[in-house]
Amino acid sequence: MSFQQAPHKLLVIPGPIEFDNSVLLANATPGTSHVSPAFIPVFGDCLRLLKKVLYGEKPGNQSFLIAGSGTLGWDATAANLVEPGEDVLVLNHGYFGDSFADCLETYGAKVTQLKAPIGGVVSESDLVQALKSKKFKLVTITHVDTSTGVLAPAGRYAELVKQNSPDTLIALDAVCSVASEEIRFDDWGLDVVISATQKGLGVPPGLSVVLASERAIKTLEARKAPVGSYYISWKRWLPIMRAYEEGRPAYFATPPVQLIYSFREGLKAIVEGNQSLEDRFAAHKAASNKIKDGLAALGVGFVPLGREISANGMTAAKYPEGVSAADVLPKLAELDIVVAGGLHKEIATTYFRIGHMGVTAVNTERGDLDKVLDGVKTVLDAARAKK
Amino acid sequence: MSFQQAPHKLLVIPGPIEFDNSVLLANATPGTSHVSPAFIPVFGDCLRLLKKVLYGEKPGNQSFLIAGSGTLGWDATAANLVEPGEDVLVLNHGYFGDSFADCLETYGAKVTQLKAPIGGVVSESDLVQALKSKKFKLVTITHVDTSTGVLAPAGRYAELVKQNSPDTLIALDAVCSVASEEIRFDDWGLDVVISATQKGLGVPPGLSVVLASERAIKTLEARKAPVGSYYISWKRWLPIMRAYEEGRPAYFATPPVQLIYSFREGLKAIVEGNQSLEDRFAAHKAASNKIKDGLAALGVGFVPLGREISANGMTAAKYPEGVSAADVLPKLAELDIVVAGGLHKEIATTYFRIGHMGVTAVNTERGDLDKVLDGVKTVLDAARAKK
Structure with a gap:
């Protein structure tokens, strides 16, 4: 079908962004069942293509695509990977660092923050010192803090965490960086990448986009306290995501079918387009x-x-x-x-x-x-x- | 713009359903800022029109439209209105009753269930007896349990709750009933209606649709324990929804802009169409x-x-x-x-x-x-x- 999006003002905010016509047309896919043979491979493609975008195709890694905003990925990380009372280190580069810390505390984490000066990044020595001071279950990094436009040296931070506290999980808030900044999930040894569709991925908002490592999934499986959230519990979503990736339907909550079609168009343009x-x-x-x-x-x-x-x-x-x-x-x-x-x-x-x-x-x-x-x-x- | 959706199989499952071309075209709205003057009244219209669909226009009622599935409305109800250890009565008419109970327990509720026989509804006498046995903070009713196609006599149940336990809050899981079954929010004295876009409202999936009463909001404001969830916390969303309804932008997490445009088309067809x-x-x-x-x-x-x-x-x-x-x-x-x-x-x-x-x-x-x-x-x- 020939489809041209309506004339409009040029949208150049740090997300949502401008969309391709093909991405928007896919968001107008007719009514389709979330468990239909038509839809299952589309969902599967999205789960697979996301791993390519993040250089995270190691077996055991698991993508999660769940109706929600980017913020919901914080809930997923906090609720699934941290048990009440456990220590988390937040590398804070602005507004979104503050909020991620707030989210973690909501789920019972004991949060230590390293706050960068406005416009700066957390220093390597501060990070190393913090890692030596206490055993952290998780370190979180805001990759691009949308409030300041600061790009954190995430790969280097991850390296320092590996060197100084190899058991500590690493979560990267990459809402404003996926597909516009290099992220090497497997090479850097990341455990969670949190994103959303409406920024570098070039797709309308409404989908929480997460990649978790095998180590993160094992952490979930080994937890003692029950997951303190229902909708975002990976225990409920894991069998669903695995089923769609294997070509079988499964149901926990209705996925945003049209947006998944749209997301596939966006991912294909990134991974299968003319450019590497x-x-x-x-x-x-x-x-x-x-x-x-x-x-x-x-x-x-x-x-x-x-x-x-x-x-x-x-x-x-x-x-x-x-x-x-x-x-x-x-x-x-x-x-x-x-x-x-x-x-x-x-x-x-x-x-x-x-x-x-x-x-x-x-x-x-x-x-x-x-x-x-x-x-x-x-x-x-x-x-x-x-x- | 003339837009015809692509040819497709007729979708007659209990949601998602078939969509109007105008609804789908709105879901392909070009990139638009979530805080732009173009978008603010669209979001406001949705918040207002939803109240009309539910006969719930009493001042103090509050609509919440949040990226997520219908299921997320359960989290909202459980996390915001019930404190750990409080008693909840679940009127269970099938699969979705089981799951709602599970959600409530995740947030610490002590759940008592009245389970209807398969294909039946909870009897009025069982409800009255349960209400007399214990003080419940909340009663939940699945209006149409999508697993059985059973329609519960929600208005009558609400009446019995009012008579026998007037302080008890009433939440109606109306995911599969809003806009296809009569719901009289104010007349019945409901405190929460939980729904989603992809069923009777005729809009693509991806939006958690909730209407809360003034009494529900006051319950939230009076709670002692903090809300045990971050993303779905009404304390965070309340100022956002109020702002959009008053014509001001506000930000907590990015709303699904295209879907909100689509939702307005769906709501307008229901409320402002040729039919009452x-x-x-x-x-x-x-x-x-x-x-x-x-x-x-x-x-x-x-x-x-x-x-x-x-x-x-x-x-x-x-x-x-x-x-x-x-x-x-x-x-x-x-x-x-x-x-x-x-x-x-x-x-x-x-x-x-x-x-x-x-x-x-x-x-x-x-x-x-x-x-x-x-x-x-x-x-x-x-x-x-x-x-």
Whole structure:
């Protein structure tokens, strides 16, 4: 079917992002049974393709796709892997680190936080010292904290955890990084990657996306206290996910059928498209550099304290001296460009956020990046002319 | 835009169901920010229109629309309204009663169950006796248990709870009844209605749909133990839902934007269409009678023990003597008609399930009901001719 999505403003926030027509059309798949022969392989494909995106195809790894938001992946990690009273170390790079800690505490974890300065990352020495001070069941890392645009050196952190506390599980909050930043699940020895569909994966929101290691599944199986949550209990979902991966239907709760069709389109574009995954990451880096260099040339600064710890899928840009949110956000919207305001509560009014993930970064023929830079130049010029 | 959904088999299971083109097209809405001026009134409309569908517009009632499945509404009820150790009475009419009890126990409730015989409903005297035996914080009722097609007399049960234990909260699991069975939220004095989009509401799956009373919200606010779940905590969602209803953006976790657009289309068709809600319920009753009378004429019996306790949105039909699932389910699929097998574990192989909700019941010009009856006649004739 020929399908063209409706005309709309360019969506360049750090997720949801712009979608391919094929992805949107799949989200309009007619009514289909969640246990039908038509649907089972689609769900199975999603479970398998996700592992490819994360370089996590080691046998024993398990994908979980469950109706919910990215946030629900925190619940899954906290409820399934941590027992009440166990110690968890949270590497906190902003708003989403705070919230993940809050989630873990809801499920009874004893949380220690290493808080990076705003725009910075937790230092390696602080991490090592913390790991030596106490036995942690789990370390959590926010890979890209969407509130600051900071990219944490997740691979290096994982290496340090392996060296200093090999039994400690590692969970990566990769909601804003999967498919726009390199993640090597098996090589890094990660135990959980938490994500969602609406960012680098380029699919509408509504699906909690998780990959768990065999070690994580064994941890679940060995737990003494019952899982303190019903819907997100992996004990209930494990047989369901395994069944779909093996081509059999199974039921615990109705999956979001249309969104799963859509997700398959998104994953196929990433894994089976013309570009390799490496090309995709390089395209995001190039897009990021283009946006950041372009903004810098307009006199804009950044929240992250260095380019090497800046996300490649988004940019947190400070309003220049004398320019405010009112000069930028609504004015860009008038130019049909939708960016996001600040989120980190201590600095929210001082910066704005631009997403450059998925088709915006990779399908350069769309011209999204130039449109954004031109738009920002226009509104900054106008703001400065007012003074 | 002119949009026609792709050709497909007729989906007549007890949910997901067939969708209108307008509903599917809305699920393919282009990338839109969850806090944009475009989206805020759409979310607000959904929150408001849901109250209309449930006759629950009393000030203080609160709708919750959260990415997840219908099952997540159980978590919401259990986690937010029941504190560990408190007594809950579950009126159990099959598979979904068992599971709701399991969910409540996960959150620490002390559950007493009144289990109806298969195909029957809990008797009024058993309910009254149970209410007199103990002080229950909450009574739960499965309105239509999708595993048996039994319709519980929810209004009458609620009346008995009011008379015998007025402080007890009442939660109705209406996943398979909202918009196909009459529910009078305010008149019946319900405190929670739990539903999902993919059944009588006629929208793709992926959204947990809940209406809570002012009394439920006050119960939440007065609780002593913290809510034992993070994602589904109403303390986190309450300000979000209130904001969207008042026309302001707010953020806790990303809502399923496309599905919310789709849900608005579905709700508008129900509330603002040519038919009144009463007409809609009458159309479902007429569809149900047509299917059940037609099946009976073909020698098919039913799981529910009487027509007065049979759902109007679905039918649980027993295979006639000498006919098996293999004679019916795949053969109907070959005729492009998708029905569902049995689900209640004690009788799963002895019956099949037909959904007749939403457009299938209301838009009679589609001819879905005749197609189903003709199909069943064809496969039963073939099965009988084989003998």
